Amino acid sequence: MTQVMPQATDHGGGVRSLRVPIPDNPLGHTLVYVVDTDRGPVLIDTGWDDPESWDTLADGLTACGTSVAEIHGVVITHHHPDHHGLSGRVREASGAWIAMHAADTAVVRRTRQARPERWFSYMTAKLTAAGAPEEHIAPLRTPRPRALPGLSPALPDRDIVPGELLDLAGRRLRAIWTPGHTPGHVCLHLEETHPARLPGHGRLFSGDHLLPGITPHIGLYEDPDDATVTDPLGDYLDSLERVGRLAPAEVLPAHQHPFPDAAARVRELLTHHEARLTALRALLAEPLTPWQLAERMEWNRPWEQIPYGSRNIAVSEAEAHLRRLVKLGRAEAVPGSEPVTYVAV
Template structure:
């Protein structure tokens, strides 16, 4: 049975499952407008997820054919995966921030083998051992999830109200988890009169119990050195200043007191940066640093794909330490190592 919940004020949510993922599900929000319901995110492209979404829409008193538009918080497949199927069934428009639209365009034009080669090179440069990198080089053609995402037809402009007749939904650019992640501020009185300023659809930016993965903005053609963790921390401050009465995230559950949650996350990342700096008393590669970081399980127990994510997170923290003048790369090291300053 689809799990649908009424949040009041013409907003409902559907728990759309994510196959084989500890997060369990994506919360897809259904927002009533004067031209029909609009979805915020859509869920993973999987038959069971599609059935859950369509059954959930029925439980909400509507249907997929009645969807007027789709607003995507960010391009990841557990949020954008079913957008194409919904558009095909309804004719709905799809809106996304320009930075993530660029990621979608690049993904659609990149062969999986090219991406695997790029990942192999990145992991080698990060100091990964050959036995970890080898499977990426030797694997045959395969279908990777999220490699045929729907191309959005509308661009979300930060700071502007979205075209949702009868609603006031403003886009807040919150890069970090992805370069084009947006939160969506519903500038309307809370239906239960909770104190604060409206409600915030926070995507993966602000979650009640976990910090979103902050890795690198992967772009084989981009030679600039982005600072995703710095972007994320700055974006958290921006969200705290909004002071929403309630946060409606894409995972877990709705919660209040966004400023306190933001402070917890800022403190968490500062504690982590300080801890990593203390590990860099001797030069370490990003891979070696990831091996020594605290995770939810010992490093030998972390699955293969999750190790790739862990290394990306280590690199994001290293970039922040370097930018803050707390660490530096060791000249001439190959693969590159970093040491505390």
């Protein structure tokens, strides 16, 4: 039986969750899971690197009868700062190891090594190629020095190997590679009988891959030094089907709340994305740049109300959908167009 305490929720079977706040974000919080093992507690994700978030994490661990200093290990579902942000502080306080899929560790390493100017020049080139107007690009040409979140993330010291059990004494936690939201996103399948005997196969820590009421952002895998044409949306849809086949008794996501029937939620998301691809193909009755497509797509608010940074994310998502349509043979680039435009076929 799930029990809710002021700082923590007990999900039974040696698994609890903490609601670690994300500053100035409509998601509100990250669900950080505390998993008991024979060598001490292990965290699945850590939350955003912020003083309030750190205090909430520490207080929550105290409510669980442990402390940051006693953490044995940290398993990260993906590299985003609301998941990986506090990993370094946890390791400093406890000596815990940090595990992440190699593809996301590569992103962390690149982020740590790259100068902010490199990122601004890359974004300038990307947005220019996507057809963004000059007034949107101009601030990137003369960026003001400012602290960006996640520019110094902790470098993991262990790899999560897809398909293998993690080294957690007394537990059976298997890594499932689920790229799409990030190239190295993983879900974690707890292959143990559900404590409430719910029908299905164990429990799934789903990170941002499978959420009960929202769809994760699927944009491009950003690597300034890699010109490979990836298909993140195709990766995501394939990963969804893989998770659906696991048929866990319960899903423990990183946002919102736990829920049963992963297969039903997977079907909803597959239907949603197919409908969205069909709608976007209809928009491409006329040639559009990725920026123009993003302006016409349906978001949670009108385009005019979308903040500057979120517009960049929206364009990335438009490009991910365009790549999927092109790969499916449902759209193509218009030869000779600059910036490149796409049209339905």
